Amino acid sequence: MSHKARSLLISLGLVSLGALLVFVLCRQLFIRGVHGEAKLMIGYLHTLERVYRLENKRYEYWDEYYGSNQLGVDSCAQPDAAAEVGFLLPGCHRQSAPPLRYAYRVMKSPSGSYRVEAKSGSDGQGRSVVCFDATQSELWESSQNLEFKRVLSCN
Secondary structure: OOHHHHHHHHHHHHHHHHHHHHHHHHHHHHHHHHHHHHHHHHHHHHHHHHHHHHHHOOOOOEEEEEEEEEOOEEEOOOOHHHHHHOOOOHHHHOOOOOOOOEEEEEEEOOOOOEEEEEEEOEOOOOOEOOOOOOOOOOEEEEEOOOOEEEEEOOO
């Protein structure tokens, strides 16, 4: 093998390795951003619930998901309870807003307080809009004291 061919193979190997590293780093950055979106919206819901409780002496709950499509079924119909606390998702009500990745709900916990869930959306075939592996989904849960817990993960 000539010197030129050997140096070309080495260069090609280094470029391939660099491209692989960039892909892995970009994927991790995307995943962290998506997780940040879920945590931010869950924190927002906690704030709304606390303010609602100060004004009305009770929490407001809704069992149906509100937000991203679930198995291709539109979940953008705002529950009355979500409207009551002031939870509005722009992705459901404005065309120019970015598409939603999660659907949210607030459920009553056995202790009498509440817990918030964020579930990744999916299309009609059940393919996830969050996970790189389309057969997986993600579910975040947070209790009233803001303890985040990832119940299902696609990483």
